[in-house]
Amino acid sequence: MGNNMDLDYEMFCYQCEQTANGKGCTRLGVCGKTPEIANLQDLLIYQVKGISCYGKVLSELGHPIEKAVIAFIESVLFTTLTNVNFDAEVHVQLLQESQKIKDSLREKVSASEGSSNLHDSDYCSCHTAQAQYRLPSTKSEMLHDAPIAGIMYDKSLDPDIRSLRQTILYGLKGISAYGHQARELGYCSDQVDSFYITALESLTDDRLTVEELIRMTMRTGEAAIEVMKVLDEANTSVYGNPSPHTVNVHIRKGPFIIVSGHDLKDLEMLLRQTEGTGINIYTHGEMLPSHGYEGLKKYPHLVGNFGGAWQDQQKQFDGIPGCILMTTNCLMRPRESYKDRIYSTNVVGWEGVKYIPKKPDGTKDFSEIIRHALELGGFTQDVEPHEIIVGFGHHATLSYADKIVQAVESGKLRHFFLIGGCDGARPGRNYYTDFAQLVPKNCMILTLACGKYRFNKMDFGEVAGLPRLLDIGQCNDVYSAIRIATTLADAFNTDVNGLPLSLIISWYEQKAVADLLALLSLGIRNIYLGPELPAFLSPNVLQYLVDTFHLRKITNPEDDIKTCLKQNVQA
Known part of the structure; x- marks a missing residue:
């Protein structure tokens, strides 16, 4: 669906600092998100709230939620974080999967011993609108339904309740980014996994007061500390404790791939697959600290850091003779001058950008981006090195x-x-x-x-x-x-x-x-x-x-x- 048709839809999003006029994006996201994407993302969040409603009931009945369901919720939260995914078809696929999961959990609740008592209680989370909602089959029908999931749909909602609910949700989105990175390395926190369900369900409970939601907001902060602790354990266990290391921030002659985002595992896999190819690997954005990890800086073709922060990528990637790999968030609309040479992986996506999937064994095949980088040839000359120091984590x-x-x-x-x-x-x-x-x-x-x-x-x-x-x-x-x-x-x-x-x-x-x-x-x-x-x-x-x-x-x-x-x- 083109942008002109996108603008026929209304949207409201104020989850990032640059939201329009400091109030909210209503016509087009400052990030580049169209109303179509915004509405599909609202509906995705609505769906994982419904999944969590059934998840809470099952947990109370003594049936823990499968890790695959938690990983799905985490991926959905991450997908809807700012500057991550702008591909409508990916959102539709996730929505379809969400309904399958919700139906499966609903059936488990119905089949569970003791579930008959749920109907006798004054309140049950599986009776909420989010739990009861059934997703239609086509994208156009989904978009027709999407307003019910909008932030401002309930005009009568107390503004402080709305504010706290959104604060909790945005905290969960941040947690999901860190949780996803840790899970890719085989690490997770049962405490955080359980909290996804608890917190998302709480966002559907109209009985909760401002005071109770403030306590849930602080619990969200506690979950954030826990997930960062687990990610720190994952990164340092796999790659070692960061130590001070000098990094060249100027370019070197030769073919290259720039790796942006946060995911160290993707960087490691690419480094392994480019050994001996003559390709130089540069970090970009939040990937800069990876130079401090012994398990990554040991690769001699990890030669430096390219460019600056995420918001300069369109200018800095413009027409460069190499490839870019986006591993997590901070993707901006690719210019035509480099759209053919930017690749994405994990939950990152933009319509028309090549995507590198994960194989069943957890590995990825980077051969296409490697061939592409070699064909482009890279930089034709060195620039005199300029070095900075990274690697001062808590251990160092x-x-x-x-x-x-x-x-x-x-x-x-x-x-x-x-x-x-x-x-x-x-x-x-x-x-x-x-x-x-x-x-x-x-x-x-x-x-x-x-x-x-x-x-x-x-x-x-x-x-x-x-x-x-x-x-x-x-x-x-x-x-x-x-x-x-x-x-x-x-x-x-x-x-x-x-x-x-x-x-x-x-x-x-x-x-x-x-x-x-x-x-x-x-x-x-x-x-x-x-x-x-x-x-x-x-x-x-x-x-x-x-x-x-x-x-x-x-x-x-x-x-x-x-x-x-x-x-x-x-x-």
């Missing part, structure tokens, strides 16, 4: 714990600033560059996620014999930041809020929502958030976060730095 950073504590106690190291999170195209994000440059010389900067591309190629020198800028890793490495902070807090006999530490967070999509909820669930206060506050936070919910956690919107770098340092003195 805490190896310097004694030195850091001594530097703080001696006054050589005054304050820590964690400047990290998502990058984006909205004006005002130069705040984070300016902030990093204005941080006093006797302070250390920790950074993670693609927001670091604003300043990670700058030279910040050293403080107390340590680099002033420590790259902790991907956005899921908020877990590393938490580990570092809690260990230092123990060393100083305080809590994280008592540390000389300020968190300056940029957000764009739902992984950042999960990260923020993780920090709030730990009781961490005085977080600076920007460039804009989430549109899905109602005034009352926002006020609760301000009153309870002293959540702050960024203002200007000079004043915010002064406030941070003043709070440190008072603490």
